[in-house]
Amino acid sequence: MNEHLTFHESFDSTRATADDNETHPNLTQGQIEAVVSLLLGRSLSVNNTYGFDSRTFLELADVVLSTRAQVLAATRRGAAVEELTAARPFVLHRFRQPTFLAACADQLNRTRERFGSGLFRLSAWSEINEDTRARNQLAEFLLHIDRGAVSTIPDWLVETHPALGPRLEALLRLNSFFALPGSDRDARVPRISEQGYVEHLLEVADDETRFHAIAAEHQCPVPLADTVLSSIRERVAEAGTAGVRRAWIHDVVGATERDDPALFAWQQLQEFQDTIYNAVMADSAFSQFDYMSSTPRTDARDELKHVNALAVGIIRDRIRRDQAVPESAQRAGDRMSGLLSAASVLPHVPRQSLSALFRAYWELQADEDRLPAWQASTRQLNEILNAPARNDNRLRTAWADHLRLLTEMLPDVVDADDEELCIATYDGNGFAQEVRLGQFSAAEIDRSFSSGEHLAKDFLRDLARSA
Secondary structure, eight states, X not given: OOOOEEEEGGGOTTTSOOOSOTTOHHHHHHHHHHHHHHHTTOEEEEEHHHHHHOHHHHHHHHHHHHHHHHHHHHOOOHHHHHHHHHOOSEEEEESSOSSXXXXXXXXXXXXXXXXXXXXXXXXXXXXXXXXXXXXXXXXXXXXXXXXXXXXXXXXXXXXXXXXXXXXXXXXXXXXXXXXXXXXXXXXXXXXXXXXXXXXHHHHHHTSHHHHHHHHHHTTOOHHHHHHHHHHHHHHHHHHOGGXXXXXHHHHHHHHSOTTOTTHHHHHHHHHHHHHHHHHHHHHHTTOSSEEEEEOOTTOOOHHHHHHHHHHHHHHHHHHHHHHTOOTTOOBOTTOXXXXXXXXGGSTTSOEEOHHHHHHHHHHHHTOTTHHHHHHHHHHHHHHHHTOSSOOHHHHHHHHHHHHHHHHHHOTTXXXXXXXXEXXXXXXXXXXXXXXXXXXOOHHHHHTSXXXXXXXXXXXXXXXXXXX
């Protein structure tokens, strides 16, 4: 596989926890977005925080690795086995930790008892979030395994938290995958921090006209943008710019009563800060292309979509400052956008289980006839997207050609025309992910669970030539 790393914000289970039922769209979106990225020839860039504590990613990895094992077991051709073994559907980036399990243990040991509001808030392991003893014991177990010792899942975990046993098994299988060459790397210190983005917002807001122009450009109503700004300024007055942090706002929202009239303003600030946080994470994980920024999948309130868009605008403006892009430069209209909808909205799209989707992906990797054509197409598409000088006509032709190739190779998995790629899962009612170059209409966004767009980390590559 050609390595083109992309970062999926939908793995952020703190932002979009999916613990209530098996068919929650928050859970599905991360999984189905992953299928789309892999079919575009990309590897998923994963921080150790999401590799350990994202229920969406852990369950996804479990399916990816189990279907990989199935196809490997059924493959007899040596060259196909080599292709399957060499494929890297996801790549881990560890931040200041020597191994994956050491990083997991470090997160477990960041307890409230030791770190107060700076604790590492557990999502996939939320049952033991406030149980310092359980967190420390699990951390010791992981470090024991990391040192090469053979051990079974702790009895106390099976007896007291039976749902976490399978999650731990998935974590250990994932650790084995990360032992493969090229799948486990050091993360980098992000070039722009959360605080850096907050400081940039305040700098921009000193010029009210400029701030409102950014909001308008990203379809965020000015009064809503002013509400977010007011909340940030209020917090800065209390704790400085370093105090405007994702961990803090999640604590505030969690402690606010559901009927408190102040809650919605806090939720808007939480949405803003979550988007900023994931821009930092994407940078740390060497995202070469982009990441999908979107609101929680079951919350259809337009205000949150607008605040997410405002945050994207501030991120872009800050990156543009570093890149010294001329003010006259305009964004190209071919950026990727995506929607998650009920599958019933797209009844013509074939629905498959997640296992069937990934089995089709791995079978493609093992097919000596289909694989070279797919690799050549993904290579061409990603080279055009990654080129310093964008050729819009060439990009759209390559995009259309690749979508046609996917429908020919995987007719039971994807549906596509020259502009849009659609994949649907079959789990209860089912959900469909649509991806295209360019914007979706307001009507399409309104009937979707969530809307988002891929945010390019290298801003220069996502700009049309300057006037």
